[in-house]
Every structure is written in structure tokens, then in C-alpha cells.
Amino acid sequence: MKPIYLDYNATTPIDPEVAEAMRPYIFECFGNPSSSHWYGLQTKKAVEKARDQVADLINCSPDEVVFTSGGSESNNYAIKGAAFANLGRGNHLVTSSIEHPAVIQVCKYLEEKDFQITYLPVDQFGQVDPRVVEKAVTPRTILISIMHANNEVGTIQPIAEIATIARNHGTTFHTDAAQSVGKILTRVDDLGVDLLTIAGHKLYGPKGIGALYVRRGTQLEKLIHGADHEQGRRAGTENVLEIVGLGKACEIAKRDLNKNRDQMQRMRDLLYQELRTEWDEIKLNGHPERRLPNTLSVSFKNIEAEKLLGEIDRVAVSAGAACHSGSVEISSVLQAMQVELEYAMGTVRFSTGKMTTAREIKETAAIFVETARRLQAEKQKW
Numbered sequence: 001m002k003p004i005y006l007d008y009n010a011t012t013p014i015d016p017e018v019a020e021a022m023r024p025y026i027f028e029c030f031g032n033p034s035s036s037h038w039y040g041l042q043t044k045k046a047v048e049k050a051r052d053q054v055a056d057l058i059n060c061s062p063d064e065v066v067f068t069s070g071g072s073e074s075n076n077y078a079i080k081g082a083a084f085a086n087l088g089r090g091n092h093l094v095t096s097s098i099e100h101p102a103v104i105q106v107c108k109y110l111e112e113k114d115f116q117i118t119y120l121p122v123d124q125f126g127q128v129d130p131r132v133v134e135k136a137v138t139p140r141t142i143l144i145s146i147m148h149a150n151n152e153v154g155t156i157q158p159i160a161e162i163a164t165i166a167r168n169h170g171t172t173f174h175t176d177a178a179q180s181v182g183k184i185l186t187r188v189d190d191l192g193v194d195l196l197t198i199a200g201h202k203l204y205g206p207k208g209i210g211a212l213y214v215r216r217g218t219q220l221e222k223l224i225h226g227a228d229h230e231q232g233r234r235a236g237t238e239n240v241l242e243i244v245g246l247g248k249a250c251e252i253a254k255r256d257l258n259k260n261r262d263q264m265q266r267m268r269d270l271l272y273q274e275l276r277t278e279w280d281e282i283k284l285n286g287h288p289e290r291r292l293p294n295t296l297s298v299s300f301k302n303i304e305a306e307k308l309l310g311e312i313d314r315v316a317v318s319a320g321a322a323c324h325s326g327s328v329e330i331s332s333v334l335q336a337m338q339v340e341l342e343y344a345m346g347t348v349r350f351s352t353g354k355m356t357t358a359r360e361i362k363e364t365a366a367i368f369v370e371t372a373r374r375l376q377a378e379k380q381k382w
């Protein structure tokens with residue numbers, strides 16, 4: 001029997017409708033979209049349809065969508081692209097201390113290239129305070145990059161407020177929306193961003209495909225040089241098969257947004273309720289309300305998450321702390337939120353999906369409570 005999957009923030013399965021839309025592009029429709037003959041026109045049309053579908057979900061113009069190889073590339077392109085394109089105006093970037101490595105590591109790389117980076121703190125709920133952003137911005141700030149929603153705890157940032165600050169200072173603003181697109185309404189004009197990252201495999205599309213929204217007029221240095229694909233913004237023959245998949249995934253995400261959000265949230269809240277009634281010493285991480293509808297990061301007091309998960313093979317989830325030769329390594333997100341060690345060490349991230357059922361949730365809760373009780377009893381024996 002396959003384990004119960006509650007790790008949808010790590011990745012999602014491909015939606016059957018997406019797979020169906022991709023099918024013709026495995027065999028029959030193989031032309032190079034740059035070719036002017038019939039074969040090329042077929043795939044060019046498919047790529048442009050997908051661009052429309054992505055644009056429709058985030059409410060932008062199709063010519064503002066650049067296809068990439070995923071969330072990491074979109075973040076690299078946005079951050080390095082904006083940094084190098086604006087070098088004449090300054091060398092200072094502002095980001096947060098809870099970004100995904102696909103942002104943090106890009107910033108670390110830029111530090112080696114003589115850029116200065118401010119890593120903003122977050123509060124106990126994992127939120128960045130816009131007033132702190134305002135204080136960090138200087139006349140030499142050329143980019144602000146703050147994620148829309150956090151992958152570990154699900155906290156949603158006040159992006160529209162930060163966008164106003166960026167606009168007032170004439171600073172380009174990027175948001176990594178890899179986790180939010182498809183889960184909550186993510187429209188570029190509501191958010192007021194110039195650059196926005198999308199990752200296909202987080203919204204029931206294929207892995208290895210993503211997109212970057214680039215607001216018209218935003219200056220970006222190219223990341224991948226070569227021929228003139230993607231309006232001269234990213235070289236490389238288009239990954240037609242997966243672009244088609246991403247497009248379809250975006251179409252479905254828009255069509256089913258409310259239904260999926262409600263289902264994921266119901267399952268997430270049921271899980272929390274079941275765990276909490278059976279286990280008092282549990283702490284919810286992330287913002288109680290301003291949080292992704294599918295994300296439940298909880299800490300079991302004085303339990304080692306890795307040990308707990310090591311005992312459970314029936315449920316697939318992620319741990320928020322890892323044990324290395326006797327010492328516990330807490331995730332940088334939990335550290336930034338200053339979660340106390342006795343809780344942080346026992347952090348488990350559950351993330352529900354549109355396929356998650358109440359039966360799976362009840363079984364999961366029962367397994368976790370039973371295993372945590374057993375581990376606690378064993379500890380007391382020592």
C-alpha cells in the first residue's frame with residue numbers, strides 16, 4: 001500500500017488533465033517552434049496558448065511571461081538579472097531571512113560579486129514588517145525580493161504594502177510565488193510586483209518547468225545567452241511538452257481555485273484539530289490566519305522530528321529539523337522565527353493537496369499521536 005502523501009509543498013503529482021494535454025507533444029507534435037513549416041507552427045501555437053493560460057492565471061499580458069526551467073531559474077533570472085541590469089544605480093538588495101535557498105543562495109553569490117544584501121528579520125509568525133523594509137531601503141537599493149508565501153510554515157507576506165514602498169523608491173520588486181500560485185489568488189496587479197516566480201510542479205504541472213512574470217519596462221540582464229527565444233529574453237529551444245503542461249495546470253488552477261482552496265483548508269484544519277485534541281504540547285508554526293490554506297507546520301514538544309518520521313513509513317511528510325551526530329539542526333526559517341529549541345526540534349510540515357481525503361487525515365493523526373506517545377514513553381523509561 002502506498003504511503004499517504006501529505007507533502008504537496010515539496011511537489012505535486014501531475015493532474016490527469018495536464019497529462020492528457022501533454023500527450024500529443026510526446027509523439028505527434030514534435031516540431032521546433034522556431035521552424036516556419038507546419039510542424040513548427042503546431043508547437044509555436046501550443047507554446048503561445050500556454051503563455052496565454054499562465055498570463056490568465058496571474059492576470060498579466062502574455063508578452064510579460066517568460067518560460068524557464070522552474071522556480072530556481074526564475075529566481076536566479078529575476079535577482080541576478082535585476083542586479084546586473086541596475087548596477088549603474090546601486091548595488092544594494094533587500095530580501096528576507098526566510099527565503100527559499102533559490103533566493104538566499106543567489107544573494108550569497110551576489111555578495112561575492114560585491115553586492116550588498118540586507119536579510120530582513122521576521123516576527124514570531126514568519127512575517128516581514130513593511131516598516132522594516134522601508135527602513136532598509138537606501139538610494140542605492142536596486143531590488144527588493146520577498147517571497148509571497150513561505151514553503152515551510154505557509155506564512156503569506158504583505159506583498160502589496162511592500163510593493164508600494166518599492167514603487168515609492170523606484171526600486172524593482174520581485175516575489176517568489178512558487179508556493180502561492182494555484183493555492184491562493186496571485187494576481188500581479190493586486191500584488192504590485194515587477195517580477196514573479198512560478199514553479200510548475202507545485203501546481204500539478206510537470207517538474208523542470210516554470211515561468212517568470214516580467215512587468216513591461218523592467219530591466220533585466222539575460223541569464224541564458226544564445227538564440228533569440230522568448231522575445232530575446234531566454235535562449236534555448238522551448239520545452240514544448242512541459243510548457244503545454246504548465247499552461248494546462250494554470251488553466252485548471254484558475255478554474256478550480258476556490259474549490260481546491262476550500263478542500264485543502266478543510267483537510268489541513270481537520271488534521272490540526274485531530275492532533276491538538278490528542279496531544280496538548282503541540283505548537284502551530286506560521287501565521288494563524290495569513291497562511292497558505294494547505295500548510296500545517298506543527299512542533300511536538302521534546303520529540304525529535306527525525307526520530308518520529310523514522311518510525312512512520314505510512315505517511316510522507318517533511319521534518320523541520322535534522323539531527324546530525326548528536327546535535328539538532330533547526331531549519332533557518334524556524335530559527336528566524338525564534339521557535340524555542342524544545343519545540344523546533346519536533347517540527348513536522350504537513351501539506352495537503354486537492355486530492356487529500358478526510359480518511360487519510362484521520363489515519364495520519366492517529367499514527368502521529370500513537371507514535372509520539374510511544375517515543376515519549378520510551379524516553380521516560382531512560
Ligand SMILES: Cc1ncc(COP(=O)(O)O)c(C=O)c1O
Nearest residue numbers: 070071072100102151178179199
Ligand atoms: C518557495 C520556493 N521557491 C523556489 C522553489 C524552487 O523551485 P524549483 O524546484 O521549481 O526549482 C521552491 C521549491 O521547493 C520553493 O518552495
